[in-house]
Amino acid sequence: MYGSGVVKGLALTLKKFFSKKITEQYPEERPFIDHRWRGSLQLDKDACICCNMCVNACPNGVITLESGKDENNKRFLTRYEVNFERCLVCGLCVEACPKQCLKFTREYELATYFRDDVKLGLYHNPKLSAPSSTYAQKTEQKKEG
Amino acid sequence: MSVLDNLFVKIAALVRTTLTGLGLGDIWVNLAMVILYLAGILGVMITAALVLVLVERKIAGFIQLRPGPNRVGPWGSLQTVADTIKLLTKEDIIPACADRKVFMLAPVLVLVPTILAFAVIPFGKGMIATDVNIGIFYLIAVSSLATIPFLMAGWSSNNKYSLLGGMRAVAQMVSYEVPMVFSLLGVVMIVGSLQMSAIVEAQSKVWFVLLQPVAFLIYVIAATAECNRAPFDIPEGESELVAGVFTEYTGMKWALFFLAEYANLVLVSAIATTMFLGGWHGPVLPGWFWFFIKTSIMIFFFMWMRWTFPRVRVDHLMHFGWKFLVPLSLANIFITGIGVYLYKTIGW
């Protein structure tokens, strides 16, 4: 009969009106984040062999890696920065790492108030490398404080 | 119970005797009473509109499996307060190309027909501001004025979306006026009076929705179109006309249109209650409360429809109005006429 489709639709929406709501109340209720989530990056600086694989793997060239050499001619890390502003969060750097020292964390709240804070200073040794840019300092100060 | 039943009537009577006791002349007492009624109606109307904005969003949310606004106040109850404050403190922008005077006047006038129409709505037994003897006729006359502000807004904005929206508003309101008027005519034929209180009084035994089911259906459809609500919200036509006639309106001017939309929703629901659902009649509970319940159910139905259906296209809307509703309502008048006549003469 003409009009039955309209009535059926009304019946469905009425059913939904009384069914359970599924919205996640975000700031109070934390969402479940999968283990493979590609969030912020984390660096195990002692395991890093400064091979530059991650730097080469990055499609956008957002990773800055600076290293020095010690007396045994072994490389050590002096600075590691990720310019998250232009990062695609594609994970190619994590995959490229031969030592699995670069990892994704499940940290997903990456929005910041200031543009400089977007950049991620994962490691900086001020004694051994050139003065870092402001954003890396800021991140470090935050961690210390 | 009878105290509650006549609560507002008693209050009004008390005020009247007090004013007379103060030695005021008859005309001044009447004037004061009208202002009192007016204040009451405006209060009810604005509160209803404010509450309904929230209710609508809650209903939309519930249908879409969301909780709706729930951040401001408990269960989001203060959401509208926050919205009102925001709208009041919004910058008011009148586009440079607009026809300023008409642009300003349209939102002012948009509420007037609605307020005028509320003057004859019986909210309960004896709770009617002016029980004029041509009640329903007056109502129809006044409510058809609501087209003009929309046309004014659409034209004066000097915006193509607004213009199209304004044109659509007129086409729609003009087309659905006719079936709405005819559907109400059936009720008038049975009652034999245009007075609102008489119409409600006639429904003490049986509600007219049972005697005039077709008319009720036509009225509901036409009323949805008359107050520009989905699925007949083509003057606003969000997906094609951005915001239709309201595109250029900001701040309080926009809020007045919004207020009018909800006030109109209350109005058409109240008319449906009065004309078809037995007005204040109902067992146990006080009459005004029955009126409130019935009106609320009607409002819920309108909102429920809005959040279920797609928008009707403008030519389908006109076709449906003229080629289906008008003949149907005419047939309804014929059948009602014959029915009433047979009932009168044969006593069947």
Next chain:
Amino acid sequence: MRTQEITVNLGPQHPSTHGVFRLVIHLDGEVATGGTSVLGYLHRGLEKLAESRTYPQFIPYTDRLDYLASMSNNLAYVQTVEKLMGIEVPERAEYLRVIFAELQRIASHMVGVGTFVMDLGAVTAVFYPFIHREKILDLFSMTCGGRLTYNYMRIGGLSHDIPEEFLPKLQEFLDYMRTALEEYHQLVTGNEIFLARTKGVGVITKEMAMSYGLSGPNVRASGVCYDVRKAHPYGIYDRFNFNVPVFESGDTFDRYMVRMIEMEESVKIIRQAIKDLPEGPVLGKVPKLIKPPAGEVYHSIENPKGELGFYIVSDGSPKPYRLHIRRPSFVNLGVLEEIIKGWKVADVIAILASLDIVLGEVDG
């Protein structure tokens, strides 16, 4: 009486142009007499970017083409490179690729259908498909950690194997899909207003569809049985038993129905794929530095929106010499200017929505 036409911009800032598409439309009253589409507001030069990236580095960029079907874009690109290099993909990876591509098709059609109905004015009808889509996105994020841009496919296989809890969740979802689609039919398909708005509107004839080179659901709604999965089977699609829905009249309603039925067919394919899913590695033997031999290759797959093809010219270096993308949304959009003539403004929006374009893909 002499009346004048008015010219109206629909977009780029418009509620229902699906992004930043602009349509300059000429109106005689409510009726559109013609229109010009203006593209390029989201142009990022992906084809040019590819020339300065290595082959694997371009995979994340394909995510950003049709961002509602990143998985399928990945698939098209990696299969093209595999074809160029002659890389064998492990069985398990092939089956998983089918599962993910079909899940992506469902997800993309959910958005396509939902936004189409929303553009007809039914706002609630967009929320339900998005709720269903969310479940697919959960499955994706469980596997590859992303919800919109997956970067999951790799040249020679996949980046991860599926986690343990994936298959039970997927089964659950497939069972859920049946009721979800039924509900949607109940809400939308039978609705008289919806039928009046869509039946016979914006007809693309068979000839028109073929001459404009349409593909995907849009061409199948016009009575042309062309599905790359059947016509030129890629991957392991020839092993599955599924139907290709074809409708005759080519109006907006048929385009909607093709998508609805395709979702059911995708569920069928996924069920078959789960049944036959073999064990084994998901990444084949691939050289560390991907350096295809000099030459050129074209490969296309059936994306949710239509035929997505990648054309790559290699000069033997680790970076493509030239890369071109046949973007289905862009090609499908070509027909718009012709089919909107004579329809009302509201229909123009409906027709645009029924073509189901994504601006990331149109503008490239």
Next chain:
Amino acid sequence: MLQQYGAIGLFFIFGIIFGFAALATNWLLRPKKPHQVKLETYECGMETIGETWVQFKINYFLYALVFLVFDVETIFLYPWAVTFQKLGFFAFVEMFIFLAILVVGFWYAWKEGAFEWQ
């Protein structure tokens, strides 16, 4: 009687005052930072093409005419509807003839395509 309509007049006056009062409140509270770009006509972020106030095709001209006829008819029908129970058979039949004429007119308008939205 007159007082009832006087009350309606008061409602009218207050209705207008209400609108102006709302706008005045807004006027007192709102920020005033005009800018040329703000005052432009909204057209999806682009500059408007051509004039808006042109001779523009409205499709409901014929509808409007038929509406006028029916609205006038309503004015006749309402008094009749109120009293036809008392007036007896003659008024009853006469009104039906009146309605029938209108139905014929309606049918004619339909046949001539007045209800086609072109």
